Amino acid sequence: MIIVKKINGQEILLNSDLIQTVEFTPHAVMSLTTGEKIIVDETREDLLQKIIEYKRSIRRGLEVVSWT
Numbered sequence: 001m002i003i004v005k006k007i008n009g010q011e012i013l014l015n016s017d018l019i020q021t022v023e024f025t026p027h028a029v030m031s032l033t034t035g036e037k038i039i040v041d042e043t044r045e046d047l048l049q050k051i052i053e054y055k056r057s058i059r060r061g062l063e064v065v066s067w068t
Contacts (some may be wrong), residue, residue, distance in 0.1 A: 002050040004040040014038070016051045 001013045007027055018032040028047060030038045042050075 002047075002054050004038075004042055004047070004050070007039050007041045009041075012038075016054055019051075022047060 002016045003011055004014050005011050014030075018034060019030050020033050021031045022044075023029045023031075024044055028040045028042050028044070030040065032038065040047075
């Protein structure tokens, strides 16, 4: 989950795995796999960084698990 800020200032948690596309016009309009659209006040760089950090945190968690 990533924290994003909607254009009204409200912060929400979003499952980044549900993001299908993002258009920047000038706000980020995220189309989700559920069919819902969410408009957020995030830059392209901020969104990308948040998603990368979230994915890395998941991978680090999996690396800790012992498969023996």
